[in-house]
Every structure is written in C-alpha cells, then in structure tokens.
Amino acid sequence: MLARSRWARLGQRWGWLSALVALLALVSGACEREPQVLQPTYSTREEIFQTEVVNLGLERLGFAVDAPGKQLSYATAHAAIAEGNSDYAANHWNPLHDPFFQSSGGESALQRLDTIVAPALQGYLVDGQTARAVGLSSLQQLRQPEIAERFDTDGDGRANLLGCNPGWQCESVIEHHLQEYGLEDTVEQEQGIYSDMMADAIERFERGEPILYYGWIPSWVGAVLQPGSDVQWLTVPYTSLPQRPLTAENTQMNGQNLGFPANQIQTLANAGFAQRHPVVRRWLELVEIPISDLNAEYRYMRRNDATPADIRDRAQDWIAQHEHQFERWLERARNAAR
Structure with missing residues (x-):
C-alpha cells in the first residue's frame, strides 16, 4: 500500500513536470513565431x-x-x-x-x-520647352541671371528649384550642389510637401510655364512628366557629393552626369x-x-x-x-x- 502511494506521488510529480515542459515548449514556440x-x-x-x-x-x-x-x-x-x-x-x-x-x-x-x-535615377529636370528655347542643358547655366529668372516664382530674381521634403536626405545634397557649383546667388531650393509642390508644377507646365525641379524615377512625377519628351535632365559640371567619395562613373547615366548616383x-x-x-x-x-x-x-x-x-x-x-x-x-x- 505504501509502495503504491509512493509511486502515485512520483507519478503525480512526473505529470506536473511533463505539463511544465509542455508549457515551456509552447511559450518557446510562440516566441519563435513572433510577430504573429x-x-x-x-x-x-x-x-x-x-x-x-x-x-x-x-x-x-x-x-x-x-x-x-x-x-x-x-x-x-x-x-x-x-x-x-x-x-x-x-x-x-x-x-x-x-x-x-x-x-x-x-x-x-x-x-x-x-x-x-x-536602376532608380535622380537629378534635376527642366521643362523641354524652356530648355530648347534657351539651350539649357546644364545646371551650371543657371548661374546666368537671365536664365535663372525664367524659373523665379516668388519675385526675388532667383530660380525656384523644387526640392525634397525635409528629412528625405536629398535636400542636403541639393544644398551642397548649390554651394559647390556657385549657384546660391541665382538659385534657391524650395521645400515643402513634394507631392503638393509637383502637382502645382504640373499645372504650370500644362499652361506652358517654365518649371525646374528635383525628381527621380520611378515616381508618379516621372510617369506624368516623362524625361526625354516632356522634360529634360540637367547635367552637373562634375561629381561632388557630401561625405561620399564618388566619381563621375558613379553618377553618369547614358553619357550624362546627373550629379546623383544611380x-x-x-x-x-x-x-x-x-x-x-x-x-x-x-x-x-x-x-x-x-x-x-x-x-x-x-x-x-x-x-x-x-x-x-x-x-x-x-x-x-x-x-x-x-x-x-x-x-x-x-x-x-x-x-x-x-
């Protein structure tokens, strides 16, 4: 009788232990499957x-x-x-x-x-009509006040370059370029909500007005304003990027130096x-x-x-x-x- 009681208690303990092991396995499995x-x-x-x-x-x-x-x-x-x-x-x-x-x-x-x-491309673009009218193909040409003022939308005489949302990272590259290429006196980066700025720019483009902006492909803007027909890429005189030791080989696409790496x-x-x-x-x-x-x-x-x-x-x-x-x-x- 005593022996049976001892075995019963031992069986009970093994049952509890088995249940605990099963519970731990369940918890462990749940952790491995996280997140649900x-x-x-x-x-x-x-x-x-x-x-x-x-x-x-x-x-x-x-x-x-x-x-x-x-x-x-x-x-x-x-x-x-x-x-x-x-x-x-x-x-x-x-x-x-x-x-x-x-x-x-x-x-x-x-x-x-x-x-x-x-590859995803990025760079500066201008409406094709203005590009053809003044022979504009390089960002450097915007150092000329008579060209830059065509893109002035706020009356200060400088071209308004539609840039990036604050915090996107590209805005710092644009500011670096304006300084590096000596464009601060004739070009300013306009920042805000990019989609809103570009919706306004597309309306101006459809009215036949000049537009100048930073853009990238793939994007909805690149799908509406297609490079090579509606708009033209602007080249940069040489490659210069903040804290990035890249060369023209990294920023050229189809023979054009766009200033940004693909x-x-x-x-x-x-x-x-x-x-x-x-x-x-x-x-x-x-x-x-x-x-x-x-x-x-x-x-x-x-x-x-x-x-x-x-x-x-x-x-x-x-x-x-x-x-x-x-x-x-x-x-x-x-x-x-x-």
Missing part, C-alpha cells in the same frame, strides 16, 4: 504598390500581414525596423538612404536583402527578424518589379486618385499577369524552411 502579424512600412503613397506585391506573397506563404503597413518617413521607418517596431520595407534606396541605415545601427540592426527595382531600391528587414524567419527573408530577396511596370502603376495612381484598396487590387492584377514567375519565387521561398 508581420508589420511592413512605406513612406509615400506610390510605394504601397511594391509593398503590397511583397505583402501578398507573404500572405500566400501563410503569414498574416498588417497590409499595406505603417506610413512612416524614411528616417523613422529605418529606426522603427531597427528597433523591431516594424519588420520590413520595400523602399530602401541604396546609397541615398545609407545615412538612415547607418544611424539606425547599420548591419547589426538591419539587413539590406536584395534589389526589388533598378540607386538600387532594396528590401530592408530587421536583422534579428530576418534570421528567425528564413522563408520571409528568402521572399524579400526574390521579388523584382520592372521599372516600366512601376511607372505605369504610378501613372494610374495619379490619374485615378487611387486609394490603398485600389492599389492592392492593382498589385493582385500584376501578380496574376506574372503568376508563373510569382509561383517560382514562392516555391524557392518555401524551400528556405527545408
């Missing part, structure tokens, strides 16, 4: 498209995604991903956003995974998150979108005032048109778990 809902970020409305292409693939891989994601400034998005408050983004411009990358912890906190869109738009993820989730990491390495497709989507968004729901539908349509390639990416991502 993936959190992407984007910074401009147009970037919802490429973000949703990524999101929809992750959903097909079995993940829950807070789509389309959090809209954050570029600097804030890098910090949020590094700190684990968000998981990934599909809009990291390399090398333009390198200062954000480094200030958020660099490779110890973030991982640049692969290129989703390339960028790769890359996927970016929290370093620990990417390590814990090999399937997600592999997926972020695989997705690619042709720049021509992206420009077409940006044009649609602008002309139709697309909502996030509309953009998600367009992303689904794009996937349907590229289903074979999309399925190949999905299969390769699944293999990362094996």
Whole structure:
C-alpha cells in the first residue's frame, strides 16, 4: 500500500513536470513565431504598390500581414525596423538612404536583402520647352541671371528649384550642389510637401510655364512628366557629393552626369527578424518589379486618385499577369524552411 502511494506521488510529480515542459515548449514556440502579424512600412503613397506585391506573397506563404503597413518617413521607418517596431520595407534606396541605415545601427540592426527595382535615377529636370528655347542643358547655366529668372516664382530674381521634403536626405545634397557649383546667388531650393509642390508644377507646365525641379524615377512625377519628351535632365559640371567619395562613373547615366548616383531600391528587414524567419527573408530577396511596370502603376495612381484598396487590387492584377514567375519565387521561398 505504501509502495503504491509512493509511486502515485512520483507519478503525480512526473505529470506536473511533463505539463511544465509542455508549457515551456509552447511559450518557446510562440516566441519563435513572433510577430504573429508581420508589420511592413512605406513612406509615400506610390510605394504601397511594391509593398503590397511583397505583402501578398507573404500572405500566400501563410503569414498574416498588417497590409499595406505603417506610413512612416524614411528616417523613422529605418529606426522603427531597427528597433523591431516594424519588420520590413520595400523602399530602401541604396546609397541615398545609407545615412538612415547607418544611424539606425547599420548591419547589426538591419539587413539590406536584395534589389526589388533598378536602376532608380535622380537629378534635376527642366521643362523641354524652356530648355530648347534657351539651350539649357546644364545646371551650371543657371548661374546666368537671365536664365535663372525664367524659373523665379516668388519675385526675388532667383530660380525656384523644387526640392525634397525635409528629412528625405536629398535636400542636403541639393544644398551642397548649390554651394559647390556657385549657384546660391541665382538659385534657391524650395521645400515643402513634394507631392503638393509637383502637382502645382504640373499645372504650370500644362499652361506652358517654365518649371525646374528635383525628381527621380520611378515616381508618379516621372510617369506624368516623362524625361526625354516632356522634360529634360540637367547635367552637373562634375561629381561632388557630401561625405561620399564618388566619381563621375558613379553618377553618369547614358553619357550624362546627373550629379546623383544611380540607386538600387532594396528590401530592408530587421536583422534579428530576418534570421528567425528564413522563408520571409528568402521572399524579400526574390521579388523584382520592372521599372516600366512601376511607372505605369504610378501613372494610374495619379490619374485615378487611387486609394490603398485600389492599389492592392492593382498589385493582385500584376501578380496574376506574372503568376508563373510569382509561383517560382514562392516555391524557392518555401524551400528556405527545408
């Protein structure tokens, strides 16, 4: 009787121990699966498209995604991903956003995974009509007051160059160029909400008025005002970038020195998150979108005032048109778990 009682108590203890082990395993498994809902970020409305292409693939891989994601400034998005408050983004411009990358912890906190869109161009543009009328092809020519005043919109005699939102990083490059090329007396950078400034510039362009602005491709502006027909790139006399030892070889495109290096738009993820989730990491390495497709989507968004729901539908349509390639990416991502 005593022996049976002792064995009963021992069995009870083993039962409690087994339950504790099972509970710990459950908790451990839950931690490995965190976050339960993936959190992407984007910074401009147009970037919802490429973000949703990524999101929809992750959903097909079995993940829950807070789509389309959090809209954050570029600097804030890098910090949020590094700190684990968000998981990934599909809009990291390399090398333009390198200062954000480094200030958020660099490779110890973030991982640049692969290129989703390339090449991304940036530089100074002017309406084709004015360019042809005065033979304008170089930013340096704006040192001439008679040319610069054609782009004066506030009456101070200097050209108004529509620049970047504060905090985008490109605004500091523009200010550096104005100083480096001796343009401070004839050109000023106008800052504000870029989309609003460019909407106004497009209206002026349609009225036949001169416009001068910083722009990039892919973008909705580049889809509406197409370089080579509606507008012209302006070259710079030589390459000079703040804190970046680059040469003309880095900033030339089709024989023109645009003053800015060509960028790769890359996927970016929290370093620990990417390590814990090999399937997600592999997926972020695989997705690619042709720049021509992206420009077409940006044009649609602008002309139709697309909502996030509309953009998600367009992303689904794009996937349907590229289903074979999309399925190949999905299969390769699944293999990362094996």
